[in-house]
Amino acid sequence: MTTQAATHPVEHRPAPQKRPKMIADGVLGMLIFVFTEIMLFAGFISAHAIVRSQVAGEMWPPYGQPRLPVQETAVNTAALLLSGIVLIVAQVAFKKGAVRAKVPLLIATLLGAFFVFSQGTEWTALISEGLTLTSSTYGGFFYTIVGAHALHAIAAIGGLVWAFYELHENRLTSAKLGTVAVFWYFVVLVWPVLYVKVYL
DSSP states (O other): OOOOOOOOOOOOOOOOOOOOOSSOHHHHHHHHHHHHHHHHHHHHHHHHHHHHHTSGGGOSSOTTSOOOOHHHHHHHHHHHHHHHHHHHHHHHHHHHOGGGGHHHHHHHHHHHHHHHHHHHHHHHHHHHTTOOTTTOHHHHHHHHHHHHHHHHHHHHHHHHHHHHHHHHTTOOOHHHHHHHHHHHHHHHHHHHHHIIIIIO
8 A cells, every 4th residue: 555645835934033122131230230239228228227226315426426418418419310310311312313412421420420529528528527437336337338339339430431432432322321321320319318318
């Protein structure tokens, strides 16, 4: 008995198309990093709140320790928040044309640098008044929390400077700018929380 093999035409299917990524790899990686840093600062703030609540007579800062420059730091805070707003403008402008982002990106960077410089000036004054990392628990918490933020701010400003250089060299992409921006927005948005909890 013979059987005749049935032949079927081979279907030529189109190659699968790659779906565009909803979020760039760099931005996603930075978001994960920022999440871990939020946990770090949450730990700092929690420890600070516990120690502060246990101070006898609720005297904070402790007797003999200088008061923090609330009003001066409020000005610095406003500059930092404005920097974040200007960076949003830079991102919107970049989508319309890379060249349009140059000025707002530069302004955002300079405002961030002003914040760091002004905070450094305040630190110098506080140290001269006797508030140091080892002068008291109050000083220890202040320099640990605010110092950690300062390190993040300096690193983020470095990212903004790099983004500006890449823009100048016509190598900046939306993904690169977005990655740097996520880090800077974290620095900007975490600061008001630290200001309220540490300074007020």
